[in-house]
Amino acid sequence: MGIRRDSEGTHNRIFAVVRRIPSGHVLTYGDVAALAGMPEHARLVGYALHALPQHSAVPWHRVINHKGGISTGRAWPGGELVQRSLLEAEGLHFDANGRTSLKRYRWKPDDGAADAPGTPD
DNA sequence: CATTTGACATCTT
DNA sequence: TAAGATGCCAAAT
Numbered sequence: 394m395g396i397r398r399d400s401e402g403t404h405n406r407i408f409a410v411v412r413r414i415p416s417g418h419v420l421t422y423g424d425v426a427a428l429a430g431m432p433e434h435a436r437l438v439g440y441a442l443h444a445l446p447q448h449s450a451v452p453w454h455r456v457i458n459h460k461g462g463i464s465t466g467r468a469w470p471g472g473e474l475v476q477r478s479l480l481e482a483e484g485l486h487f488d489a490n491g492r493t494s495l496k497r498y499r500w501k502p503d504d505g506a507a508d509a510p511g512t513p514d
Numbered sequence: 515c516a517t518t519t520g521a522c523a524t525c526t527t
Numbered sequence: 528t529a530a531g532a533t534g535c536c537a538a539a540t
Contacts, residue, residue: 422522437536439521464521
């Protein structure tokens with residue numbers, strides 16, 4: 394069966410990766426894009442999530458920017474507070490700057506079976 | 515049908 | 528270390 398490379402297929406791939414993110418962990422747009430097969434194309438991830446309905450089964454709130462913060466932009470007024478609340482419910486901790494420790498909550502496809510995120514120095 | 519803006523990331527100054 | 532500018536694809540107007 395032919396795999397259509399239309400926007401639907403591209404978005405579908407991104408949703409599949411985001412859906413794989415376990416609770417209590419987060420991923421950056423760039424990471425999701427890389428896992429989806431589109432490295433350096435983090436923007437498409439954001440666009441895909443934007444086209445995603447709020448009632449969707451995709452944990453879009455587990456996707457944050459590379460700064461460890463929330464980037465809903467003006468596309469969703471107040472959405473930053475909503476996403477932050479959802480992440481806090483997952484057990485994440487935000488700084489006074491509204492940023493979280495990516496080094497600590499960044500999810501790995503291996504489920505962290507290799508080593509702890511605390512850099513085994 | 516063409517132009518503009520947009521849930522970001524990375525490089526350079 | 529921080530701030531500004533660039534590149535990418537897709538959806539909206």
